[in-house]
Amino acid sequence: MIRLTLDEAHNLSLSILRHAGFSEAQAQAVTATVLAGERDGCASHGLYRVLGCVSSLKAGKVVADAEPEVIDQAPSIVRVDARGGFSQLAFQAGLPVLAEKTRANGIAALAINRCVHFSALWVEIEQLTEAGLVALACNPSHAWVAPAGGSKPIFGTNPIAFGWPRAGKHPFIFDFATSAIARGDIELHRRAGKSIPEGWGIDASGQPSTDAEAVMNGAMLTFGGHKGSALAAMVELIAGPLIGDLTSAESLAYDAGSKSSPYHGELIIALDPQRFLGAAADQHLARAEALFDGIEGQGARLPSQRRYDARARSLVDGVQIPQALYDDLKALLS
Ligand code: NDP
Ligand code: PYC
CATH class of the missing domain: 3.30.1370.60 (Malate/L-lactate/L-sulpholactate dehydrogenase, NADPH binding domain)
Incomplete structure (x- = not known):
């Protein structure tokens, strides 16, 4: 894991989105949201989403300005x-x-x-x-x-x-x-090479599965x-x-x-x-x-109390993200 101050996390997201070609208004609005997610301990909708913003732009599926x-x-x-x-x-x-x-x-x-x-x-x-x-x-x-x-x-x-x-x-x-769970959470399990709990999804043949990739290719429940x-x-x-x-x-x-x-x-x-x-x-x-x-x-x-507690901690200590995610994000700046 790598620790970032909230300012560092903010600047990382903003610089990637600007570098990718998003307008200042789009980049600022997206950054505010992903930073809030990371700060509140919602990793499935935090900095990781910047990867999807850039890939959506490269695929021609979002209007940058x-x-x-x-x-x-x-x-x-x-x-x-x-x-x-x-x-x-x-x-x-x-x-x-x-x-x-x-x-x-x-x-x-x-x-x-x-x-x-x-x-x-x-x-x-x-x-x-x-x-x-x-x-x-x-x-x-x-x-x-x-x-x-x-x-x-x-x-x-x-x-x-x-x-x-x-x-x-x-x-x-x-x-x-x-x-049963946000897709982003299944994707984070897949990235970390972890299995998922039973009940989240089935594989393409309709069988219950704890394999994140198999469920992503099958169906969530x-x-x-x-x-x-x-x-x-x-x-x-x-x-x-x-x-x-x-x-x-x-x-x-x-x-x-x-x-x-x-x-x-x-x-x-x-x-x-x-x-x-x-x-x-x-x-x-x-x-x-x-x-x-x-x-x-x-x-x-x-509900949300866990988030508010995470927010209080992040405001003091910053946030921690996986090194692999940090590397993937930094690679978008080159
Ligand atoms: P979770 O199952 O993690 O949490 C859902 C809610 O239940 C949260 O408000 C959470 O509060 C609360 N909660 C969890 N455990 C308890 C508990 N023991 N007692 C009381 N409340 C509890 O969320 P999901 O995986 O279903 O969704 C995560 C996020 O994904 C959401 O923010 C959602 O908006 C987002 N999402 C966005 C989509 C989109 O299309 N844009 C699609 C799907 C999901 P707390 O956070 O404090 O734990
Ligand atoms: O995590 O399910 C999800 C999701 C879909 C769109 C944005 N988040």
């Missing part, structure tokens, strides 16, 4: 056309309009279209909870996951993230793939059987056809074997507690705190 276009679709809907760039810059462009519409109407949605997407969703959710809003986000990916009862990939790893703001505390956020499968289908629908964008199967077909990051849309829904509750907001938000206290009071942890 895309400038997102914000479209005021309806009183409660803002749309951002990412124009083939990464989702991060499109989210940045749509965020102020989404917040404004949510405060005006109590609930609003941001539909991002035509974006290349590789990131963890909590990075975006945190920006909404910081604005005092409740938020939900989801997106398809590439068709890598079999439906419960089937054996052929049809769904993406389709993450769902939810955030709830808490006065004076870190927000309550969960963010998970509807597959949903979490919670038919429940994860139904949620994955919901994500395909509301962040695919509903917003006029690609499903995971269509994204994979568009990829045409280049192994680039998925290309599709993302749906973000925000709700304003102040608008829902008016003068009663403080009283009801205090009841939410009782729920969180009840969970932690029995020794259970809240």
Whole structure:
């Protein structure tokens, strides 16, 4: 392993993305996201993703200098056309309009279209909870996951993230793939030559497998059987056809074997507690705190607590990444 300060990690990502030919705005937006992932102990969506950004560009599957276009679709809907760039810059462009519409109407949605997407969703959710809003986000990916009862990939790893703001505390956020695990984690096992736990996937002949490569060439499984499968289908629908964008199967077909990051849309829904509750907001938000206290009071942890702990450590000690990843990243600068 090699240790980097957060500044070193930031500069490494930024210099690679600039060197590859990304515009300053795209490089900065992507770097902020991968740095947040690495800092919070989410290695599957940290610096390792810079490799995929560069290979997607070399494969012609991302627009290096895309400038997102914000479209005021309806009183409660803002749309951002990412124009083939990464989702991060499109989210940045749509965020102020989404917040404004949510405060005006109590609930609003941001539909991002035509974006290349590789990131963890909590990075975006945190920006909404910081604005005092409740938020939900989801997106398809590439068709890598079999439906419960089937054996052929049809769904993406389709993450769902939810955030709830808490006065004076870190927000309550969960963010998970509807597959048993994110594909990025399987890829990290493959890179490290490690086997994966049972239940994550099956091989190309439909047999359970603990071989990362075999599962990547076969099919991943949903979490919670038919429940994860139904949620994955919901994500395909509301962040695919509903917003006029690609499903995971269509994204994979568009990829045409280049192994680039998925290309599709993302749906973000925000709700304003102040608008829902008016003068009663403080009283009801205090009841939410009782729920969180009840969970932690029995020794259970809240989702994201591991991340917040990792963040506190990284802010002091920096981050550690595998030497092989560091070497692969440095090679992109030559
Ligand atoms: P995990 O299974 O590692 O974690 C999912 C969530 O559960 C996290 O919020 C985590 O909090 C929480 N959690 C884990 N263990 C516990 C526990 N014991 N008690 C309470 N909460 C717990 O995540 P996934 O592998 O499913 O997904 C990882 C990331 O991959 C996500 O950020 C997701 O957005 C991203 N992803 C992105 C995709 C895309 O298309 N862009 C596709 C698929 C995934 P904590 O982090 O604190 O452990
Ligand atoms: O880890 O499953 C994943 C993933 C897909 C797209 C971005 N991350």
